[in-house]
Amino acid sequence: xxxxxxxxxQVLFGQLLIGLINGAFYAMLSLGLAVxxxxxxxxxxxxxxxxxxxxxxxxxLLNKLGLNYWWALVIAPLAVGASGMVAERLMLxxxxxxxxxxxxxxxxxxxxxxxxxxxxxxxxxxxxxAMPGQLSGARNLGFMFLPNYRxxxxxxxxxxxxxxWFVIERTKLGAYLRAATENPAMVQSFGINVxxxxxxxxxxxxxxxxxxxxxxxxxxxxxxxxxxxTIIVVFAVVVIGGMGSIMGAILTGFGLGVIEGLxxxxxxxASNTVIFVIMAIVLMIRPQGLFGSR
Amino acid sequence: MTFKRKLVSAAIxxxxxxxxxxxxxxxxxxIGVLNDQSGTYADLAGPGSTLAxxxxxxxxxxxxxxxxxxVISADHQNKPDVGSAIARKWYDSEGVDVIVDVPTxxxxxxxxxxxxxxxxxxxxxxxxxxxxxxKACSPNTIHWTxxxxxxxxxxxxxxxxxxxxxxxxxxxxxxxxxxxxxxxxAVVVKEGGKVVGAVRHPFPTSDFSSFLLQAQASKAQIIGxxxxxxxxxxxxxxxxxxxxxxxxxxxxGMLVFLTDVHALGLATAQGLIFTTSWYWDMNDPSRxxxxxxxxxxxxxxxxxxxxxxxxxxxxxxxxxxxxxxDDGTKVIAEMKKLPTDDPLFGKGMVRADxxxxxxxxxVEVKKPSESKSPYDYYKxxxxxxxxxxxxxxxxxxxxxxx
Numbered sequence: 257x258x259x260x261x262x263x264x265x266q267v268l269f270g271q272l273l274i275g276l277i278n279g280a281f282y283a284m285l286s287l288g289l290a291v292x293x294x295x296x297x298x299x300x301x302x303x304x305x306x307x308x309x310x311x312x313x314x315x316x317l318l319n320k321l322g323l324n325y326w327w328a329l330v331i332a333p334l335a336v337g338a339s340g341m342v343a344e345r346l347m348l349x350x351x352x353x354x355x356x357x358x359x360x361x362x363x364x365x366x367x368x369x370x371x372x373x374x375x376x377x378x379x380x381x382x383x384x385x386a387m388p389g390q391l392s393g394a395r396n397l398g399f400m401f402l403p404n405y406r407x408x409x410x411x412x413x414x415x416x417x418x419x420x421w422f423v424i425e426r427t428k429l430g431a432y433l434r435a436a437t438e439n440p441a442m443v444q445s446f447g448i449n450v451x452x453x454x455x456x457x458x459x460x461x462x463x464x465x466x467x468x469x470x471x472x473x474x475x476x477x478x479x480x481x482x483x484x485x486t487i488i489v490v491f492a493v494v495v496i497g498g499m500g501s502i503m504g505a506i507l508t509g510f511g512l513g514v515i516e517g518l519x520x521x522x523x524x525x526a527s528n529t530v531i532f533v534i535m536a537i538v539l540m541i542r543p544q545g546l547f548g549s550r
Numbered sequence: 551m552t553f554k555r556k557l558v559s560a561a562i563x564x565x566x567x568x569x570x571x572x573x574x575x576x577x578x579x580x581i582g583v584l585n586d587q588s589g590t591y592a593d594l595a596g597p598g599s600t601l602a603x604x605x606x607x608x609x610x611x612x613x614x615x616x617x618x619x620x621v622i623s624a625d626h627q628n629k630p631d632v633g634s635a636i637a638r639k640w641y642d643s644e645g646v647d648v649i650v651d652v653p654t655x656x657x658x659x660x661x662x663x664x665x666x667x668x669x670x671x672x673x674x675x676x677x678x679x680x681x682x683x684x685k686a687c688s689p690n691t692i693h694w695t696x697x698x699x700x701x702x703x704x705x706x707x708x709x710x711x712x713x714x715x716x717x718x719x720x721x722x723x724x725x726x727x728x729x730x731x732x733x734x735x736a737v738v739v740k741e742g743g744k745v746v747g748a749v750r751h752p753f754p755t756s757d758f759s760s761f762l763l764q765a766q767a768s769k770a771q772i773i774g775x776x777x778x779x780x781x782x783x784x785x786x787x788x789x790x791x792x793x794x795x796x797x798x799x800x801x802x803g804m805l806v807f808l809t810d811v812h813a814l815g816l817a818t819a820q821g822l823i824f825t826t827s828w829y830w831d832m833n834d835p836s837r838x839x840x841x842x843x844x845x846x847x848x849x850x851x852x853x854x855x856x857x858x859x860x861x862x863x864x865x866x867x868x869x870x871x872x873x874x875x876d877d878g879t880k881v882i883a884e885m886k887k888l889p890t891d892d893p894l895f896g897k898g899m900v901r902a903d904x905x906x907x908x909x910x911x912x913v914e915v916k917k918p919s920e921s922k923s924p925y926d927y928y929k930x931x932x933x934x935x936x937x938x939x940x941x942x943x944x945x946x947x948x949x950x951x952x
Contacts, residue, residue, distance in 0.1 A: 264767070267763065267764070267767050274759045274760045275760075277759070278757055278759075375592070379592070379809070379848075379850065380589060380590065380591075380592040380593050380596070380780075381593035381594070381779070381780065381783070381809045381810065381812065381813040382780060382783065382813045383813065384814055384815035384817075384818065387791070394791070394792065394793045400763060401792055403792055403793070405791065406759070406791070475757075475787075475791070476757070476784055476787075477783055477787065477813055479780060481589065481590070481780075485754065485756055486756070520751075520760035521764065524723075524749050524750055524751055524752075524760075524761065525723055525750055525752065527751075527752060527760075528752040528755070529752075
């Protein structure tokens with residue numbers, strides 16, 4: 257068997273694939289953040305908590321209402337998105353005229369409150385969520401054993417990510433959204449309800465987090481802290497990709513997943529710091545991020 | 551007044567104040583429960599340990615005869631620097647006499663050192679590293695509930711004897727994981743097995759897929775998990791996903807708590823074999839205590855760590871009332887002299903190196919069909935007698951042992 261730096265090439269392929277799977281989560285989460293930042297100019301620190309809420313919603317749908325994973329995939333993002341819209345209307349919408357810092361403080365505080373409530377109710381050890389029957393099992397790819405569910409994660413997240421990119425960059429609705437960020441007063445004067453559009457956009461970004469939460473539930477424990485652990489990395493991904501760049505968020509998400517995966521083979525101890533090292537380097541060389549224009 | 555006279559009068563004042571409280575400092579015994587109150591280890595210790603300490607104080611009323619005892623708690627966030635800062639503040643300015651629990655070995659080792667400097671008392675229930683009674687042993691510390699040597703010997707030797715000869719470790723990358731890997735490797739090699747590799751993962755980690763692939767590629771028969779809490783449950787859950795057990799490899803959770811089994815669910819956890827120092831459903835006094843505990847803890851049953859906190863605080867208060875002093879070094883010496891006896895761990899003793907000894911139990915997680923009531927999770931396979939459960943004093947390298 258041929259080797260690269262003492263690692264068999266087959267093992268390396270396996271790790272690349274694993275990296276892509278983790279990257280899929282980074283991409284979905286950072287995409288939501290990028291959409292929200294791009295259109296609302298809000299740095300949404302509640303994103304991790306909303307991701308966690310998606311996973312909990314899936315848990316409750318299954319255990320209290322008997323609705324399976326596929327229903328959860330539709331209902332949980334809608335429910336989490338709706339909760340986000342309520343928060344946007346009641347609280348965030350009052351902060352648009354102020355400095356970014358206020359939005360950041362509010363969303364950070366909200367995240368702490370939400371996580372605290374869930375931790376109080378459900379403890380920190382987490383709750384089990386079974387893998388949907390159709391996707392359990394695994395197939396042998398020759399170089400690795402790929403669980404069917406993980407394969408599904410890559411496919412679903414690619415669809416969602418590029419669907420979102422397409423809507424924002426290539427459709428009329430997307431054009432309105434982009435125009436509204438540039439000059440809300442002008443767009444409003446054409447008879448478009450900008451505040452409602454902003455609310456729906458926030459709801460959509462938050463819904464993406466909820467969707468990622470449902471995707472994560474069968475893999476990880478449904479745990480009140482699952483978002484807090486992930487969100488920091490995701491913010492680093494957004495910073496590397498460039499704040500507000502949709503394609504940047506997607507590509508950096510997948511790319512960094514792969515880099516992190518490879519670090520786990522060559523130097524596992526550094527695997528949770530490598531992304532921050534890259535962030536520091538990018539900030540020094542290209543402060544606006546790899547794909548950012550501002 | 552000249553400076554000198556001021557100094558003298560201050561000294562006299564200090565002496566007088568000291569004489570008034572010669573025995574119990576501040577006229578009350580203050581117990582500080584220091585652990586992870588909000589993170590990965592909050593369910594297996596956390597607020598439940600604070601509750602256990604308070605229950606111990608309540609149950610000691612008869613011997614306290616009106617002596618004031620206060621229980622306070624703080625969150626060390628599993629960080630040695632945070633834990634050290636709290637310990638210093640507690641000892642220096644808040645009159646804390648004894649710190650209990652302290653899961654996360656890296657934090658416990660730091661608090662162990664500070665307690666020794668300050669001449670206070672430290673009762674470890676949550677931390678696992680056997681170094682606490684080995685090269686880091688201290689006249690001010692007692693290691694109560696369990697340790698890495700106990701886990702390694704209980705679980706490790708049972709598995710090697712039933713044919714699990716080659717091992718690969720997934721190790722949490724900090725003091726605890728390293729100690730557990732070291733102690734388990736020693737047992738595996740002693741029993742005639744071999745260790746084919748190990749990977750150290752950051753603490754905490756949520757995605758184990760990459761590490762599991764490496765374990766799979768190692769072709770080891772046994773994948774030993776030298777980690778705890780959510781790290782263990784995530785690793786076990788994801789191992790099932792990658793077909794590790796179906797592929798003929800087995801998982802050995804070296805440290806598994808009741809709360810972990812609860813989080814995994816019996817469908818995933820069934821058949822796991824591991825070592826524990828205490829289980830709530832072993833005898834009537836333990837059951838009665840566990841029900842009382844659960845009623846005050848939102849229905850969550852106690853782990854061995856929480857039981858250990860209760861048991862260690864009971865014994866501590868016995869020693870304090872016996873010598874009528876809360877001087878750390880003296881109380882710990884008295885605790886070693888007095889034989890231990892409590893409803894949960896039964897009769898036992900504290901050795902010169904600070905190791906509390908009692909039975910260990912090799913348990914197996916029940917099948918879902920075998921579980922009859924909430925938290926009815928373990929079958930006890932073997933009882934490891936107290937004199938074999940822990941590392942012989944002569945092998946630990948503790949300087950207190952002559």
